[in-house]
Amino acid sequence: MSVTAPRGFRASGVVAGLKSSGARDVALVVNDGPAAAAAGVFTANRVKAAPVLWSQQVLRGGLVRAVVLNSGGANACTGAPGFQDSHATAEHAAAALSGSAVAAAPEAAGTGGRFPSIGAGEVAICSTGLIGERLPMDRLLPGVDAAVVGLAIDGGPAAAEAIMTTDTRPKTTVVTGAGWTVGGMAKGAGMLAPALATMLSVITTDAVAGPAVLDEALRAACRVSFERVDSDGCLSTNDTVLLLASGASGIAPTQAELTAAVTQACRDLARQLIADAEGASKEVAIEVVGAGAEDDAVEVGRAVARNSLVKTALFGNDPNWGRILAAVGTTTAAFDPDGIDVAVNGVWVCRSGAAAEDRSKVDLSGRQVTIQIDLHAGPDEATIWTNDLSHAYVHENSAYST
């Protein structure tokens, strides 16, 4: 049920004609309340898309009533006119939503069955697609109108579908707490990023929680989920993760409970992103243990995850541990080069920095690959998820402008 699993949310996904394929391309998620607290995490890329700049402003208030998401265009590198397009979209959505009927959401904090009157500053915007082109506003704004009309308490799956680009399937999640629920959707199959892996994700909950609690939960969750995914090392201009709380359950979990549930939702979505990464034939977990610090483990895992020679070797079913060691050697992590152990799918092919078990014992025929790296430098650890580098990746990213 995606973002509409928690009470107090409606969503929709419609065809606005932004995608030439004719598939759904505008999604709307609204928070019917009673609360409308929110938190957001955005791309670390300094070249930020207009919707990111807009939504960062909106999130500063900690209050979000609606999120408009579109595929079919990133509205990035579009200058001041592009920012005005994001602003106009928020204005348009706010006007269309204000006073609209919410009969379909009977549990909503009754304002006489009507959505409250809201301003553009309560509407976040997310966009994904080709960089450098303006959005066709003559199609987008009617699409927003249609999305408002289409809002439904079971609209989560349609919304998840509408934000897909090169994704082959929608990504959704539901995590249940004691009387409260977390739901979520995400898209992203390319440009999975070092600092923030997903292009777009909206997480919802009916828990009672204010902006500060949501912010802490979302940052903690992203740090060990989306930020541990590194498919191709490329950092998008548009990455956005939003967490919205309606409070409709009437239950206020502890910070720890909320953080745990949001983390589980984000991890579930992050794994779905890796599973559907562009042209990947392997899903690779790089488990770094024995690190002197968690940051060291993350640095080592990421260096291995981004190494083209490691990734092509995995595509070729070659347990080339020498390339793994060469990647580890590029980091500043604490380790002794002659003290590193490496296992591929459970076979310790490298002990103390040199050949150990016979590499021919390694079975790489399956889709799931686990690389274990023991730095023997301390008690800390981290796992990074990545993919192989395949012909299909090259094909998908060379044949299409995305």
Added chain:
Amino acid sequence: MSVTAPRGFRASGVVAGLKSSGARDVALVVNDGPAAAAAGVFTANRVKAAPVLWSQQVLRGGLVRAVVLNSGGANACTGAPGFQDSHATAEHAAAALSGSAVAAAPEAAGTGGRFPSIGAGEVAICSTGLIGERLPMDRLLPGVDAAVVGLAIDGGPAAAEAIMTTDTRPKTTVVTGAGWTVGGMAKGAGMLAPALATMLSVITTDAVAGPAVLDEALRAACRVSFERVDSDGCLSTNDTVLLLASGASGIAPTQAELTAAVTQACRDLARQLIADAEGASKEVAIEVVGAGAEDDAVEVGRAVARNSLVKTALFGNDPNWGRILAAVGTTTAAFDPDGIDVAVNGVWVCRSGAAAEDRSKVDLSGRQVTIQIDLHAGPDEATIWTNDLSHAYVHENSAYST
């Protein structure tokens, strides 16, 4: 004439049976003097191959009489026994060379037509090939003997051939000064690196110059040549560049003259590496101008050079400037995201961070590509050379263990 273009050098390249192909795989370069000053630059990878650890020790003395190079095995991640193999190779070469006839090099600083008696500490070792396996010493040492016998003043081309791995052609260069010469060879077609781009290179000169002058010349040259090449962002365990001076010309150029000649030789070799990079269909020059500092220009150029989405777009003849901007945005360089101009093959497709000239005007059908990035943040600039990311790269690096 490669490394034997300057006077005072002999070289050879022989078949020792390290490569299953039966091609030449052991090279020897000797400095017949009268001087034997040397400098070296080595990989920044913390996982260093045994020959790198050995040669770093040798170079500390600033004196190198001979260099043994082998393809067919990197002798990396081989622990203490691997280091002992490098040591034994140097011992073996020193013994075979000491007192051997140098009739073929009449201009050599006469010791009665005999090579002087040298120790292992005057012999540098370079290896390239698969990581993680011991070298077959029973083949390598007889190969060294054959290489000593084969030494010739026109042996440079054979030596350049013997160090090839996945290279499709040998790389050599000659730069002439006023009465003195610089010669060189290099190999490297994969693992072209962020911190040092070539796997192996030996530069020779008959100029009169001491170790400190050579060191300054070599570091300055590498900084703007091999270190500006970034084919796949992968840093090798074995990268080594050596500069040997025989003094046989009797002419001592100024530091500036020597640096300029060595830089020209290194740049020529670096360009040959990019031209022959594994599976590349494009040679790409990324010219960053208007930078606030040279380091900023290098950081931006490298971020673009390593971006898989930029590289696959180039393979697909797609002037996808949005991906270029997204890569620039990941850096810490000084710039205003709304103030960047980008040209692809001369067409300014992006001005002030947004779309400008029609991207369809860009002709990417040729092999040479120039990307110009103007940061509008200062007077500094740098050029990074890279390649596209092609099906052939994936094929070559997934189908073979290298």
